[in-house]
Amino acid sequence: MDTTTVVNLVGQAIVLVAKLAGPFLLVSLVIGLSISLFQAVTSVQEFTLTFLPKVVAVAAILALTGHWMLDQVIAYTDQLYRSIPALLQGG
Numbered sequence: 001m002d003t004t005t006v007v008n009l010v011g012q013a014i015v016l017v018a019k020l021a022g023p024f025l026l027v028s029l030v031i032g033l034s035i036s037l038f039q040a041v042t043s044v045q046e047f048t049l050t051f052l053p054k055v056v057a058v059a060a061i062l063a064l065t066g067h068w069m070l071d072q073v074i075a076y077t078d079q080l081y082r083s084i085p086a087l088l089q090g091g
Contacts, residue, residue, distance in 0.1 A: 036050070
């Protein structure tokens with residue numbers, strides 16, 4: 001196994017992590033900005049006002065996209081395991 005192969009595998013893993021984390025980060029960002037704007041306008045500074053909606057939104061995203069995320073991880077892992085013989089022969 002050479003350096004190019006390792007870099008390729010790590011790159012694929014990073015892309016997979018970005019695809020899986022993207023929906024959570026995007027929803028958390030939008031909700032956080034919305035609540036921060038609401039708090040700035042109304043001068044309400046309550047911790048649970050920022051925490052609870054994010055938790056509910058992240059749980060909803062997990063419920064909606066969990067199956068797709070699991071399929072992505074399984075496909076990557078299956079591809080990785082199937083490529084082990086070729087990786088070992090190359091080195």
